[in-house]
C-alpha cells in the first residue's frame with residue numbers, strides 16, 4: 001500500500017550494474033583481502049539492496065541509511081527474504097544529518113567504525129550550506145578516531161553548472177599555487193597555468209572539474225586525518241532515468257604514529273593526470289575528453 005509520500009523504489013540499469021559488479025565488486029573483494037576479513041558496510045543500498053546482495057560474499061554486518069519511510073519498510077522485507085535480516089542495522093534520515101549529528105531521526109547512531117562506506121545518493125556535492133563536504137569530513141574524522149582504514153565509494157549526480165562554480169574556481173587557484181610551490185623546476189610553471197585555466201574554462205563540461213575537485217577534496221581531508229589516500233579516475237555514466245552520474249572509489253589507509261598530516265604515496269601530479277573513465281551501454285568506452293597532463297616535457 002502506498003502512502004501519499006511514498007517514493008518510487010530505485011531500479012538499476014546496465015551502466016550502474018557494470019559499475020557495481022565489474023568495477024566496485026573487484027575493489028571490494030581486494031579490500032576485504034587486504035584487511036584480512038569480511039567488511040563492515042555503511043551505505044545507502046536502497047530498498048532492493050543491489051550492492052549488498054552483489055557483494056555479500058565480502059560483507060559482514062551492514063548499517064544502511066535511507067530517508068524515505070516506504071523504502072525503509074521495503075528494505076526490511078528484502079533483508080528478510082534474502083535471509084540476512086540479522087546482519088542489518090538500519091538508520092533512518094538524511095545521510096548528511098546522520099553523519100554530522102551522529103544520530104538518525106530516531107536517535108540511533110552508526111556503529112563506528114566501518115571498512116567500506118558506499119555513499120550512493122541523489123543530488124550533487126556542493127550546496128551553499130556546505131553540509132555535504134562537512135558530512136564527508138566528519139565521516140573521515142570518525143574513522144580516524146578508531147584508526148580504521150576504509151574504502152569509500154561515492155556516487156552523485158553530475159550536473160553541468162552545478163552550484164559551487166565559484167568555489168571550484170577558488171580551488172583551482174589554490175591548486176595552482178600548491179603545484180607551483182611543489183614543483184621546483186620553474187620551467188613547468190607555465191604548464192601549470194595552462195592546466196588550471198583549462199579546468200576553469202566556462203565551456204568545459206563540469207565532469208572534468210568535479211573529477212579533480214572531489215578527488216583533491218578527499219585526498220586533502222584524508223591526509224589531514226592521518227590517512228594515506230589513493231584516488232582512482234572517477235567514472236561517469238548515464239544512470240536510471242537518463243541522469244548523468246559520477247562515481248569515485250578511494251582507499252583511505254590509516255597511518256599510525258603520525259602527529260602531522262600524511263603525505264600520500266600517490267602524488268598530486270598523479271591525481272591531476274588520472275582523468276576520468278566513461279561507461280556506455282554497460283561497458284567502458286573512451287572518455288569524451290582528455291585532460292592536459294603535467295609531466296617533465298613542457
Ligand SMILES: C[S@@+](CC[C@H](N)C(=O)[O-])C[C@H]1O[C@@H](n2cnc3c(N)ncnc32)[C@H](O)[C@@H]1O
Nearest residue numbers: 010044045046050051066067094095120121122
Ligand atoms: C541510488 S539508490 C542506491 C543504489 C544502490 N547503492 C545500488 O548499488 O544499486 C539511493 C538510495 O538512497 C536514498 N537516498 C538518496 N539520497 C539520500 C540522502 N541524501 N539521504 C538518505 N537517503 C538517500 C534513496 O531513497 C535511494 O533509496
